[in-house]
Amino acid sequence: MGNSTKELVNAFNLNNYFSDKINANFTVEGKKIVGLFASGTNIGEYLQGIGEKIIKRHYLSRTEVAGKYYNLDCFPFVLGANPDKEYLGNGIVKVKLAGSTNNEVIRNLKVHFANEFEKAVISKVVARLKETVKITEEEAYEWIRGTVQTGDRKSVV
Secondary structure (H helix, E strand, O other): OOOHHHHHHHHHHHHHHHHHOEEEEEEEEEOOEEEEEEOOHHHHHHHHHHHHHHHHHOOOOOHHHHHHHOOOOOOOOOOOOOOOEEEEOOEEEEEEEEEEOOOHHHHHHHHHHHHHHHHHHHHHHHHHHHHHOOOOOOHHHHHHHHEEEEOOEEEEO
């Protein structure tokens, strides 16, 4: 599971990098997901902010809906109890945020990947509909909302 977790963490970083709302640069070291932070950073608040942005982007801030898919008590939504910290000097601290083999953490990363993939596909479909059918962006999203379903929820577009 180690390599796939590493790839899910990389995808998490890249997807959020392009969202222009969440800045994350997590890595997998051994059996831990780690992050580098300025030593004065409140890491719990930082992760809470990431969680809020993810929920807003995919579930329109509806935490109760997000909780059906994510474990909101695990990374990347919260900092685990007693995280290991290593001070690297120059005001930088390395924090072990979560276990990279934790099934709930892996599940959260998979759900996030699936949500981001869905969002990317929908964006491409909208662009294609605008180009080929000559409808507006709003009409394309309306069509998708009326026809596309993923899992047991209508897509949030």
